[in-house]
Amino acid sequence: PKKILAKVVEIARQTKTIGQDDPRRVIHSLKVGLVLTLVSLFYYFQPLYKSFGVSAMWAVMTVVVVFEFSVGATIGKGFNRGLATLLAGVLGVGAHHLASMTGKVGEPILIGLFVFLQAVVSTFIRFFPKVKARYDYGLMIFILTFCLVSISGFRTDDILELAQKRLSTIFIGASTCVIVSIFVCPVWSGEDLHNLVADHIEKLGNFLEGFGSEYFEESGEAEKRDGKSFLVGYKSVLNSKNTEENLANLARWEPGHGKFMYLHPWKQYLKIGTLARQCACRIEALNSYLNSQIKAPDEVRQKVQETCKTMSTESGQALKELSLAIRTMTRAADSPNTHIINAKTAARNLISLLKSDSWADINLLLVVPVAAVASLLADIVICVEDIDESVTELAR
């Protein structure tokens, strides 16, 4: 009993977290309940039931299957379902007519052949990457509807009426979903993608801004570091590819909304995302030096400390301003560029510093970690420059 109680408490806690993390989830659940109850009115009201009959259940099915969290996904599924049903319905009726001309013996054989061929071809088409990304659901519905229509035709004669009723109820269900998802507290994939990319760049910026003082100043206080969230934020950037691609695919279904026009250059976000992941990879390598035991002695550190800190902090600030520029969709004035210029100047200073003769008496072993960090930072400055370019292109 104690275990069960603990489990219940745990679930309640999780429920609260999930709801608080993104309150739109609660609203989405309520929206689904609302639309389902609305659509089920078809069954209760006599006049509506008269015109649609049992086909009204297809409206309910459509709502359950089509209503997704974001507007893009809902429109995409609704469009796929509608178009696929229409096409497959027409072809199915055609197949039925063609088959019924061959008489009672040939009909099932011919229909069986049609069903087989259609299923094989459509299933194979689903493996095309571009089709899979946007029309996978539509092809499934195409197979389904074609089978249902052409096979049902074997038993019922009013196949045309059946197909027409089904199509209209599906249309009603799908359009209710789309309308509610757009006009009642909409969740836009495009906006989510926009914010996600801005968030990621900000996280990278936070790390770089804090890295300099973390590495050079408080040496050896690893415990203190545990509470610093800015040092681990970048990790979520590393595995973000699928999420971003998915959101970009959905965003392409969405009409213009808020600050975004229809056909906003969503692909540009993917480019920025790829660059951000490259930068995060460098940061991951950098991060391992924070926790490494071999630390350069103070005399070595002090020599490069200033330039390295400048490189890190300035790139961090550049990224944070880029993130802000994305968020507010203002063309970044020259402000992030000054940070990048500062960072590049620091990188050049570092080179001349290394060229100087003041190193002759220092044990090379002690320089290696600092040299590696400096080299990675120089690499990151280049990454940041690339990100800046991409963001500028987006603002165009």
Added chain:
Amino acid sequence: PKKILAKVVEIARQTKTIGQDDPRRVIHSLKVGLVLTLVSLFYYFQPLYKSFGVSAMWAVMTVVVVFEFSVGATIGKGFNRGLATLLAGVLGVGAHHLASMTGKVGEPILIGLFVFLQAVVSTFIRFFPKVKARYDYGLMIFILTFCLVSISGFRTDDILELAQKRLSTIFIGASTCVIVSIFVCPVWSGEDLHNLVADHIEKLGNFLEGFGSEYFEESGEAEKRDGKSFLVGYKSVLNSKNTEENLANLARWEPGHGKFMYLHPWKQYLKIGTLARQCACRIEALNSYLNSQIKAPDEVRQKVQETCKTMSTESGQALKELSLAIRTMTRAADSPNTHIINAKTAARNLISLLKSDSWADINLLLVVPVAAVASLLADIVICVEDIDESVTELAR
């Protein structure tokens, strides 16, 4: 017309590639066609049609929706669909009975309330990450069936018979899919995961094996490098997290097959995968030094060349033997360990080499890239050791 012809040729070429990349795709398409034709027999044969009637179409629908590429996905969907239909059917009939006791006026209101509450709660539960990973489809079917059963109950009286027929046809459809997917040219997610992880580690090994000579020997011949696939293979490892997690989720549905028992420790593969991604991240940083313009002069290179090459090559060989050990599922004897020991010895040699005094007269600037490479390689050796540990744990 020329454009259209080019398009057609392009599509034909793509079709061929998709089929050749994984011939199981062609087989899967044929399997789907076969099962659909089989199930549609319910409609053609009078005796079968008599016992199921129009409900036979639920078998067709189930096949289209449940039959997935891999065994794990098919079992998972079939299980979800069967269980959810059963549960929702029972609850739906219960809700209908409860509601019908309140009379003709109260019934639609009460059913509407049940539908609303159920939809809200189930939709919210779908947001739980663990539920989403394995039972998302089941919850959708639950909402669907509950609505259909409880709402249909308002219009038809033989609701129990309806529910029972539907359940048995769904059961027939789902079990046909599962049986065919297991016994006719099965595609196992578990096996795919196993091979994927082994492939990834091999790719990392290939890079490291080739990196040493690439970096130290042929300097400046960037053109020659373009054709070398082993230098870019690691990139596919970087973004593999979602694929791996997905396969692991599906693999948990699968019964024992081939070399794998039921409840094979699939999670261990995810651990190895995470370590492989960490290693790939270091390699990405390493790779940028291959293409960087700043190269250390020969005198510097020659000093560290041998140890660095040993570190790189030995870690690469260790990874390749680990990959082989995974593939053959043999507990790696001590063979990969000797490579790791060699790599670690080389790392120690590098340290004493750096400690030596022979560096005093060398410009520090020229040492930095080599130092960074050496430092990254030392880091990679640690990564490889971690991977070795995880693989050994898997072999237990």
